[in-house]
Amino acid sequence: MSTEIDIVCQVLKEKRESAALSSEGISNSAIYNVFTQLVANRKLQGDLLDFGAGKGYLSQLLSKLSCFSSIIAIDIIADNQAADPTVEWITWDLNNTIDTIPDQTFDIIVSAEVIEHLENPRAIVREWHRLLRPGGTVIFSTPNNESWRSLLALLFQGHFVAFGDSCYPAHITAILRKDIEHMLVEAGFSIPDFFFTDVGGIPKLPTLQWQKISGNFLKGLRYSDNLIAVSYKK
Numbered sequence: 001m002s003t004e005i006d007i008v009c010q011v012l013k014e015k016r017e018s019a020a021l022s023s024e025g026i027s028n029s030a031i032y033n034v035f036t037q038l039v040a041n042r043k044l045q046g047d048l049l050d051f052g053a054g055k056g057y058l059s060q061l062l063s064k065l066s067c068f069s070s071i072i073a074i075d076i077i078a079d080n081q082a083a084d085p086t087v088e089w090i091t092w093d094l095n096n097t098i099d100t101i102p103d104q105t106f107d108i109i110v111s112a113e114v115i116e117h118l119e120n121p122r123a124i125v126r127e128w129h130r131l132l133r134p135g136g137t138v139i140f141s142t143p144n145n146e147s148w149r150s151l152l153a154l155l156f157q158g159h160f161v162a163f164g165d166s167c168y169p170a171h172i173t174a175i176l177r178k179d180i181e182h183m184l185v186e187a188g189f190s191i192p193d194f195f196f197t198d199v200g201g202i203p204k205l206p207t208l209q210w211q212k213i214s215g216n217f218l219k220g221l222r223y224s225d226n227l228i229a230v231s232y233k234k
Contacts, residue, residue, distance in 0.1 A: 046107025052114030196224035
């Protein structure tokens with residue numbers, strides 16, 4: 001029996017690694033820009049965890065701000081220490097509790113386009129709460145499933161735009177702002193603030209952006225492909 005379980009676990013691990021590699025571990029620059037602006041504007045500092053660091057681009061950008069005592073990057077993709085020697089790398093399946101890191105280790109957790117890749121977002125939010133010190137901040141992004149592009153895909157195709165067959169098995173868990181609020185509050189976080197990339201593709205013409213055709217007038221919830229949530233541990 002244990003051998004069968006081991007085989008199942010190994011197959012699942014390989015599937016998760018393959019899905020992670022298929023997404024290339026990279027988010028777009030608009031998302032990274034919002035993260036760095038939020039960190040700078042809120043004058044966040046201390047010990048930072050990049051949860052689901054991918055290839056480490058966000059870790060590197062935040063390292064350049066020189067406001068963190070330490071930065072640890074963690075991802076199922078093999079470590080990328082060579083990208084930035086100031087960042088400590090841990091290889092881990094983020095669907096599982098990170099039992100090698102003690103409670104209340106970090107002052108800030110950032111997670112760019114990760115939670116939609118994981119099986120149990122509520123468990124992830126509880127893990128963030130465990131890892132943060134009291135008053136610590138979490139900033140994370142996910143596809144904005146309330147944009148016009150995503151809502152129209154749901155209406156006509158039966159799924160949010162970032163959760164069709166072409167995005168599977170990388171994107172597996174779609175969440176809305178109300179889901180995010182419920183998960184955070186249930187875990188002991190504050191009611192989140194939401195921000196948007198103000199970069200969004202037009203339905204069926206995703207390379208053409210709302211912002212370009214409107215002179216940068218159309219922004220926010222309905223016209224952004226991604227949202228960012230910010231909350232703190234009570």
